[in-house]
Amino acid sequence: MPRSASTNQELREKSRERILAAALEVFAEKGYEAASITDVTARAGVSRGLLAYYFTSKQAIAAELLDRWLDGITAILTIQGPPDERLAGIIDGALMAASATLPIQRLAISLMMLPTTHPTFAKVEAEKSHRITEVEDTIRTIFEARGAQDPAIEEMLLRATLEGITVKLTIYPETFPVEEIRRRLYQTYDLPEPKEPLPVPSPPVDRLRAKP
Template sequence: MPRTLEQNKKIKEASKKRIMEAALKVFGEYGFDGASVSQIAREAGISTGLMYNYFASKDDLVLTIVDDFLEHHFGEWGKKISDAQTPYDKLVVAVDRYVIPLQEDVNKWRLIRELSVRKEFKDEFWNIVSPIRNVYAKQLESLYLQLGEDPVKGFWGLQTFLEGVASCYCSYGEKYPIQQIRNQYLKGYRQKLYE
């Protein structure tokens, strides 16, 4: 019995996901420049030619990974911050939506950081990031208004803090005291709001 369109779609999505996961592993091990399409295909358990049925190029693959990750990461984040009750709870969500995924999959963050500064990806990367960041910025600016702070400075202050945390964690891994840094940052706001 032939497969239905729905079954074919699920198989294609599963294969695409497997290729993306394999690519992350290979990029994590060899870097973007050091990784080849054939290494990625081999890691995914498919032929190189078959990989091109899913992605036009290594560049297409990496940008799809970034888009998928950021859409998932910040999409969930927006709902969670809206659901949080107090300004402090919203701030905790904002920090944790960055810190927890960073700890769970540092290779994705390393890849995103690498692409964000690469000349050949800059325009495409920012086309993916800008709409997401704009929504993120509006929610955080609203949060800082609730905290009684300048919203633009608050957003960029938090963004700078989180980028610094990401940079250090990507560089030092488990040696970096990420939870202590997180707790110290949030403690300052907790004291300001509740003491």
């Protein structure tokens, strides 16, 4: 019995998602530059031809993963409430995302930094420019409502701080004290102390050291 169009579409989506998941695993393990299309097809359990049906190159796979990463950042646009609650939500959301999605964070950071792949990151960022501008303006509006003298600088400083935290967390996931850093950020912005800790691993404050 022939499959319906909806069944075929569902199977195609599952194959595409399997390829993306496999690519993310391989990129995280080997690094983007060292990983090959053969590595991805072997991990996904698909033929090279099927992968080529969805993605023209390794760069195209990375671009799709980056696209989703940027979509995750724009999720802060949905946070509602008074300015302090929205700012706390942005901080918590960024820390949660960094803790829960380390492989994609590592990929994004590596693609941003490497001269050979920075153009891929820049291209995806340009395609998402409108949404990123919305994120920037949302954060600036929050700081403006809180009485900041220069909301644009405050927005840049917050994002740079959170991105720096993400970098450290990807390098030192076993020793980075997420909860204590979170509470220090709350103090920096005169936010009420959080009532509950974030549901992510958070070792006590000691020293940042990578585990072999």
